[in-house]
Amino acid sequence: xxxxxxxxxxxxxxxxxxxxxxxxxxxxxxxxxxxxxxxxxxxxxxxxxxxxxxxxxxxxxxxxxxxxxxxxxxxxxxxxxxxxxxxxxxxxxxxxxxxxxxxxxxxxxxxxxxxxxxx
Numbered sequence: 001x002x003x004x005x006x007x008x009x010x011x012x013x014x015x016x017x018x019x020x021x022x023x024x025x026x027x028x029x030x031x032x033x034x035x036x037x038x039x040x041x042x043x044x045x046x047x048x049x050x051x052x053x054x055x056x057x058x059x060x061x062x063x064x065x066x067x068x069x070x071x072x073x074x075x076x077x078x079x080x081x082x083x084x085x086x087x088x089x090x091x092x093x094x095x096x097x098x099x100x101x102x103x104x105x106x107x108x109x110x111x112x113x114x115x116x117x118x119x
Contacts, residue, residue, distance in 0.1 A: 010077075012037055062100040063118035068092065 009017035012035045019025055029041040042050040058066065072091040076084035095101055100116045107114035 008037075060113075062095070062098075062104060062114070062116040064095050064098050064100050068094050 005017065005021060008021065011017075012020075016035055020027070027035075027037075029038070032038045033041045040050065068091040072088045075091075076087045079087060099119045100114075103116060104114045
């Protein structure tokens with residue numbers, strides 16, 4: 001009732017989801033990576049550093065672009081391709097005339113890091 005059957009089958013496919021859920025199979029991190037359940041595996045001692053690195057990369061990105069990309073991925077995932085592409089376009093249009101887009105283009109042209117403000 002918590003959505004695990006639906007989420008897992010979308011992540012790893014119906015056959016693998018059935019194997020894991022119906023048989024109660026537990027898997028190791030390497031296998032989870034192999035089947036696409038996770039996108040990265042790090043040693044337990046390196047989890048904090050890996051999180052900090054990923055957060056640093058994310059923080060350097062344009063906030064509006066991150067928000068709209070996430071919205072496009074999550075909102076379009078279950079749509080038919082034509083509708084998903086139209087939805088993606090509406091998300092992109094939010095960023096198209098933003099100050100952050102102008103800043104990103106200017107920074108690239110000037111060879112400097114961008115200073116995004118989320119607008």
